[in-house]
Amino acid sequence: MLGTGILKGLAVTARNLTGSFHDPARFTTTQYPEERTVLPDNYRNFPFLVSDDEKDPMGTLRCVACQICEKECPPQCIYIEKSKDKKPDANGKMQIYPAIFDIDISVCMSCQICVEVCPFEAIKMDHEFEIATSNRFNPLLLNREQLAKPNTYFHRIRPTEAAEVDARLDAERKAAEEKAAAAAAAAAAKASQAAAAAKAPPPAAPAKVPSPATLEAQAKPAAERPDSSAGGIKTQA
Amino acid sequence: MSAGVFEMDSWLERLPITARDLLTGYLPDPWRWIAQSVIAIVVILGVFGTLFAFLTLAERKILGRIQNRPGPNRVGWAGILQPFADAIKMLTKEDIVPRTADPVLHYLAPVALVSFSLLSLAVIPYGRHLVPLDLDSGVLYFFAASASSELSVFMAGWAGRNKYALLAAMRALAQLISYELPLLLSVVPVVMIAGTLSPSGIVAAQSGWRIGIIPHWNIVTPWGFAGFAIFMVAALAEANRSPFDLPEAESELIAGHLTEYSGFKYALFFMAEYFAMIALSGMAVTLFLGGWQAPFEVLQFIPSYAWFAIKLLALLLGFIWIRATLPRLRIDQLMRLAWKFMVPLALINLVTVAFWHLSAGWATGAQPLRWALALALVAVPFVLIGRRLTSGLAPRIYRYAAP
Numbered sequence: 132m133l134g135t136g137i138l139k140g141l142a143v144t145a146r147n148l149t150g151s152f153h154d155p156a157r158f159t160t161t162q163y164p165e166e167r168t169v170l171p172d173n174y175r176n177f178p179f180l181v182s183d184d185e186k187d188p189m190g191t192l193r194c195v196a197c198q199i200c201e202k203e204c205p206p207q208c209i210y211i212e213k214s215k216d217k218k219p220d221a222n223g224k225m226q227i228y229p230a231i232f233d234i235d236i237s238v239c240m241s242c243q244i245c246v247e248v249c250p251f252e253a254i255k256m257d258h259e260f261e262i263a264t265s266n267r268f269n270p271l272l273l274n275r276e277q278l279a280k281p282n283t284y285f286h287r288i289r290p291t292e293a294a295e296v297d298a299r300l301d302a303e304r305k306a307a308e309e310k311a312a313a314a315a316a317a318a319a320a321k322a323s324q325a326a327a328a329a330k331a332p333p334p335a336a337p338a339k340v341p342s343p344a345t346l347e348a349q350a351k352p353a354a355e356r357p358d359s360s361a362g363g364i365k366t367q368a
Numbered sequence: 369m370s371a372g373v374f375e376m377d378s379w380l381e382r383l384p385i386t387a388r389d390l391l392t393g394y395l396p397d398p399w400r401w402i403a404q405s406v407i408a409i410v411v412i413l414g415v416f417g418t419l420f421a422f423l424t425l426a427e428r429k430i431l432g433r434i435q436n437r438p439g440p441n442r443v444g445w446a447g448i449l450q451p452f453a454d455a456i457k458m459l460t461k462e463d464i465v466p467r468t469a470d471p472v473l474h475y476l477a478p479v480a481l482v483s484f485s486l487l488s489l490a491v492i493p494y495g496r497h498l499v500p501l502d503l504d505s506g507v508l509y510f511f512a513a514s515a516s517s518e519l520s521v522f523m524a525g526w527a528g529r530n531k532y533a534l535l536a537a538m539r540a541l542a543q544l545i546s547y548e549l550p551l552l553l554s555v556v557p558v559v560m561i562a563g564t565l566s567p568s569g570i571v572a573a574q575s576g577w578r579i580g581i582i583p584h585w586n587i588v589t590p591w592g593f594a595g596f597a598i599f600m601v602a603a604l605a606e607a608n609r610s611p612f613d614l615p616e617a618e619s620e621l622i623a624g625h626l627t628e629y630s631g632f633k634y635a636l637f638f639m640a641e642y643f644a645m646i647a648l649s650g651m652a653v654t655l656f657l658g659g660w661q662a663p664f665e666v667l668q669f670i671p672s673y674a675w676f677a678i679k680l681l682a683l684l685l686g687f688i689w690i691r692a693t694l695p696r697l698r699i700d701q702l703m704r705l706a707w708k709f710m711v712p713l714a715l716i717n718l719v720t721v722a723f724w725h726l727s728a729g730w731a732t733g734a735q736p737l738r739w740a741l742a743l744a745l746v747a748v749p750f751v752l753i754g755r756r757l758t759s760g761l762a763p764r765i766y767r768y769a770a771p
Contacts, residue, residue: 133754140693144434151433160437 172289175256177236178245178278185281192279193253195220196229200245200254208238209245232275237267252296258288377496380671385497408500412489420642421451427688434692461631466528469628473527478629478636481520485643488513492650493568495660495673505565510651511552514606517644518544521615521625524637528628536624539699540608540615546706547605547612553714554598557591557721558655571659580665585658590742591720594750596656598714600686603648605702608641609687611694612702649683709757713749720745
């Protein structure tokens with residue numbers, strides 16, 4: 132009958148009106164400046180640079196100024212200038228560092244591609260969203276001092292991801308150390324071998340690191356496999 | 369009203385009149401009348417201005433709660449000062465008059481609209497002794513004054529020299545004139561039964577109780593219930609309230625006839641809308657809900673103006689509730705509802721009330737038959753015309769969305 136739908140609708144709105152007073156599941160508004168919701172771990176807005184040591188943020192930036200993020204950034208909001216000198220990184224290896232690292236967050240579109248492409252876990256997405264300023268130029272162009280935030284901060288805003296990253300970096304460091312130790316042992320063995328068998332020239336041993344040529348050789352059969360399978364089907368038919 | 373009846377009332381009932389007489393009692397006769405009129409005008413402006421302010425707040429709070437959010441809660445305790453913040457905002461906004469606009473009409477339209485809607489507040493009996501202007505044909509005056517608001521709407525649309533405003537104003541005019549008809553037709557039965565056009569006479573005709581608990585209000589009769597429903601639906605349309613707020617449908621016509629208005633003139637249009645809503649609700653209370661009469665005999669110790677206020681607020685909350693529930697109609701649906709549904713039902717209601725009037729003398733034993741016949745006269749056309757109205761409009765099948 133005409134009008135029953137209207138009565139049903141009125142009942143729904145009345146239920147919402149009363150429900151908003153006693154049912155917290157319905158009434159979910161947080162009074163923002165006074166109360167805050169806990170942001171989900173994967174919330175992101177603008178990138179920041181991870182530094183390993185809180186006390187010396189500029190000295191311990193993970194960034195090695197490889198400029199991959201600068202090239203990948205779709206709106207091109209990152210500007211990097213490499214340093215002329217080198218500084219030891221967390222593993223003690225000498226690395227270039229960013230002399231200038233600027234992000235224009237008025238241009239940044241929060242796509243996280245810089246984070247995806249960074250091979251050094253040096254750039255991550257931040258949780259900071261209260262960035263309103265009265266000037267649209269300088270305050271929105273962040274330099275490396277403003278961008279650098281310690282690893283402990285990263286742990287605070289997204290514990291799970293930070294733990295994973297730390298575990299991965301530790302494993303890499305351990306692997307590098309083992310590799311270095313193995314290389315040192317091999318070098319020592321080679322040296323002793325060379326000293327022992329100095330008269331006979333050593334045979335051409337395969338290189339530890341695969342050369343580009345061997346990589347290509349390994350990759351080729353894999354690339355040709357689909358063709359060969361297709362040919363196989365054809366011959367069967 | 370005689371002095372004897374006046375003396376019988378409680379002091380609370382007499383309070384407003386006593387206060388007025390205290391203020392004006394020392395004046396000579398013609399001056400006293402003028403002073404009393406001025407006081408009535410000031411009180412109406414003050415009371416309904418405040419009601420308007422807090423009604424906007426209540427509307428925003430209730431709409432918010434219905435949508436499961438708190439609504440305005442920043443200005444003052446729980447947002448109680450929000451209307452005043454809004455007023456300051458509106459007053460300090462720039463008042464823009466388009467270069468090609470007709471400046472006189474552009475200025476006059478909101479002023480005329482507010483004054484017309486205020487005029488209609490004059491004849492409503494707010495309490496036993498609180499009738500600002502006791503006209504013998506007050507009902508006629510009321511609808512004449514509220515119908516003049518259509519003129520202002522068209523004035524507003526015309527004056528801005530904006531094609532959207534003009535089109536919207538014509539649409540608004542079509543809506544207002546279409547709904548004027550069921551509105552007036554739903555009032556005719558009340559006038560027929562009461563035998564008077566005077567609002568206080570109509571209230572007096574609804575006095576008394578059956579066995580002390582069932583009031584003689586028009587709404588407890590079949591024709592009165594139907595008339596009340598038609599009146600309220602038409603009042604929604606007359607006051608431009610949702611679901612009939614097409615004249616200012618933001619999503620389709622920039623802001624309708626208000627397109628070229630800003631600042632305080634814009635606020636005046638809103639004020640007029642709320643005044644119209646209050647006036648129409650007050651008239652509905654007077655015509656169908658027994659005016660200022662108490663619902664039960666034992667509750668008469670509560671002063672009459674308090675009963676009027678309670679009923680008025682209940683109807684206004686109903687307006688807000690409906691706004692929160694129903695989506696806006698399309699213009700063709702709106703017109704179809706007026707001409708194919710409301711007008712026939714209002715005309716049939718005249719037959720019902722004629723039958724009710726003629727069968728008033730039936731014996732007590734025949735009373736159930738009288739009620740059954742009157743109810744059938746109301747319900748059967750409603751169902752049949754409603755079925756015709758919705759025939760061919762099968763329930764929508766949602767193929768892709770979950771029901």
